[in-house]
Amino acid sequence: MVVGESGLGKSTLTNSLFLTDVYSDEYPGPSQRVKKTLEVQKTALSITENGIKLNLTVVDTPGFGDNVNNDKCWDPIQSYIDQQYDNYLNQESRVNRPVHIHDTRVHVCLYFIAPSGHGLKPLDIEFMRRLHEKVNIVPLIAKADTMTPDECHDFKKEILREIQMHNINIYEFPDVSDEEENRLQKKLKQRVPFAVIGSNVVLQINDRRIRARQYPWGIAEVENEEHCDFKILRDMLIRTHMQDLIDVTSSVHYENFRAKKLAG
Amino acid sequence: MVVGESGLGKSTLTNSLFLTDVYSDEYPGPSQRVKKTLEVQKTALSITENGIKLNLTVVDTPGFGDNVNNDKCWDPIQSYIDQQYDNYLNQESRVNRPVHIHDTRVHVCLYFIAPSGHGLKPLDIEFMRRLHEKVNIVPLIAKADTMTPDECHDFKKEILREIQMHNINIYEFPDVSDEEENRLQKKLKQRVPFAVIGSNVVLQINDRRIRARQYPWGIAEVENEEHCDFKILRDMLIRTHMQDLIDVTSSVHYENFRAKKLAG
Ligand SMILES: Nc1nc2c(ncn2[C@@H]2O[C@H](COP(=O)(O)OP(=O)(O)O)[C@@H](O)[C@H]2O)c(=O)[nH]1
Numbered sequence: 001m002v003v004g005e006s007g008l009g010k011s012t013l014t015n016s017l018f019l020t021d022v023y024s025d026e027y028p029g030p031s032q033r034v035k036k037t038l039e040v041q042k043t044a045l046s047i048t049e050n051g052i053k054l055n056l057t058v059v060d061t062p063g064f065g066d067n068v069n070n071d072k073c074w075d076p077i078q079s080y081i082d083q084q085y086d087n088y089l090n091q092e093s094r095v096n097r098p099v100h101i102h103d104t105r106v107h108v109c110l111y112f113i114a115p116s117g118h119g120l121k122p123l124d125i126e127f128m129r130r131l132h133e134k135v136n137i138v139p140l141i142a143k144a145d146t147m148t149p150d151e152c153h154d155f156k157k158e159i160l161r162e163i164q165m166h167n168i169n170i171y172e173f174p175d176v177s178d179e180e181e182n183r184l185q186k187k188l189k190q191r192v193p194f195a196v197i198g199s200n201v202v203l204q205i206n207d208r209r210i211r212a213r214q215y216p217w218g219i220a221e222v223e224n225e226e227h228c229d230f231k232i233l234r235d236m237l238i239r240t241h242m243q244d245l246i247d248v249t250s251s252v253h254y255e256n257f258r259a260k261k262l263a264g
Numbered sequence: 265m266v267v268g269e270s271g272l273g274k275s276t277l278t279n280s281l282f283l284t285d286v287y288s289d290e291y292p293g294p295s296q297r298v299k300k301t302l303e304v305q306k307t308a309l310s311i312t313e314n315g316i317k318l319n320l321t322v323v324d325t326p327g328f329g330d331n332v333n334n335d336k337c338w339d340p341i342q343s344y345i346d347q348q349y350d351n352y353l354n355q356e357s358r359v360n361r362p363v364h365i366h367d368t369r370v371h372v373c374l375y376f377i378a379p380s381g382h383g384l385k386p387l388d389i390e391f392m393r394r395l396h397e398k399v400n401i402v403p404l405i406a407k408a409d410t411m412t413p414d415e416c417h418d419f420k421k422e423i424l425r426e427i428q429m430h431n432i433n434i435y436e437f438p439d440v441s442d443e444e445e446n447r448l449q450k451k452l453k454q455r456v457p458f459a460v461i462g463s464n465v466v467l468q469i470n471d472r473r474i475r476a477r478q479y480p481w482g483i484a485e486v487e488n489e490e491h492c493d494f495k496i497l498r499d500m501l502i503r504t505h506m507q508d509l510i511d512v513t514s515s516v517h518y519e520n521f522r523a524k525k526l527a528g
Pocket residue numbers: 005006007008009010011012013029030031142143144145146196197198199213380381382409410411415
């Protein structure tokens with residue numbers, strides 16, 4: 001699930017993450033599909049990663065945080081997440097239940113934070129406080145090329161401080177089974193929250209094709225780890241931690257929901 | 265007057281415009297001074313331009329557009345502007361009135377637009393619709409280094425289209441008396457709304473001292489006209505059009521206010 005106000009580069013980042021045009025002129029991103037009421041919308045896509053075909057669903061919410069009054073703009077999202085848990089519970093509780101339950105639960109919510117340079121906005125805090133016990137929240141600093149390395153470093157520190165102050169539990173990337181992998185990832189995890197750049201433009205630089213943003217003063221490269229954390233996010237989300245995201249959703253968030261629901 | 269949501273670089277731009285620390289650690293910008301209620305606040309400063317000493321007042325509004333619910337967040341600003349007209353009217357109407365009335369009217373409102381890349385936000389439209397008949401509005405695209413030249417060009421077109429669609433009258437920089445100056449400015453006026461970059465950091469590049477933002481992929485220069493419209497804004501605001509801004513305030517906006525007020 002992809003959440004954040006309009007213009008934070010969500011569609012562009014989603015396209016960059018899956019190396020495909022999830023959003024394009026024929027099927028525009030959430031900010032071009034804003035309706036009178038906030039609705040959660042879904043897009044199905046197939047990607048191949050290391051020879052394995054993955055069927056993913058991208059869920060977005062046009063209009064989130066875009067109005068003068070954004071009170072309760074998190075409600076449709078909260079309802080959607082609960083609804084998927086409900087559906088799963090209904091299936092699971094049947095006498096004759098399917099061997100494989102079609103799992104439509106939301107396994108990760110990428111929450112886009114505007115690069116203001118100051119800290120979280122009241123809406124960010126409101127959203128995360130209400131959703132952190134329901135879904136794995138991975139906060140991302142949007143449009144990271146808006147900040148210098150120093151500004152980004154300070155901003156990350158401030159965000160983490162505020163997250164802790166409000167007792168928000170964001171998704172923690174746990175250690176993996178491979179020791180070598182762990183050692184490599186230890187350093188990368190210190191870059192949370194990940195600051196990302198996305199681009200629909202691929203530039204030809206010498207003999208390389210690079211997804212980047214071309215400015216008069218230089219080229220910001222999406223997959224350059226000196227420029228942003230995109231590559232790290234992509235790697236952990238799709239390769240190393242996808243299974244854990246599914247497991248935590250199933251064994252923690254869903255079980256929470258189930259316990260509360262059955263307790264009545 | 266400087267208006268816009270937190271984190272759009274207003275303090276930084278104000279410092280850059282007046283080449284002085286209007287805002288600093290000792291006296292922080294509006295985003296660090298947010299209180300429970302929206303208040304308009306003033307800072308007096310003196311700058312010297314072409315040997316002439318100018319006494320300016322910078323008015324800002326901490327908290328504008330920063331809440332979950334921003335309904336009526338323009339009210340304190342509207343009241344402040346009206347109050348200055350009221351004060352002036354009271355002075356002007358006295359039997360024994362001063363030769364020089366202390367003019368505290370707001371002569372220009374720099375309205376900061378977030379570089380979303382899509383268009384104006386509902387709050388931007390709401391604010392400008394309500395204030396365009398009361399004060400000279402000069403809309404600025406904040407943090408212009410967030411956009412590539414193409415994105416900026418398209419964004420400007422979209423903003424102007426929306427401004428026209430909502431019948432908003434932004435301040436128009438009229439021709440000046442000098443023919444040569446007019447010829448030079450004709451091209452510059454086509455860059456409205458001005459897209460600005462600001463910086464509190466001055467870099468030493470070779471033998472030049474340049475206000476800029478240093479990224480791993482390059483240096484965005486505040487006063488480079490290839491990078492943004494800062495220099496043009498500064499020139500027209502402080503040098504060529506300052507008198508006109510005062511005149512239009514006095515002969516159009518103030519007269520409008522006075523006529524409405526005296527009509528009862
Ligand atoms: N500076 C910067 N701009 C970006 C980035 N990603 C997208 N954009 C631009 O921001 C604008 C809005 O992007 P979009 O993906 O439609 O945002 P969305 O409304 O959140 O879906 C477009 O002009 C994009 O080209 C980024 O990483 N950095």
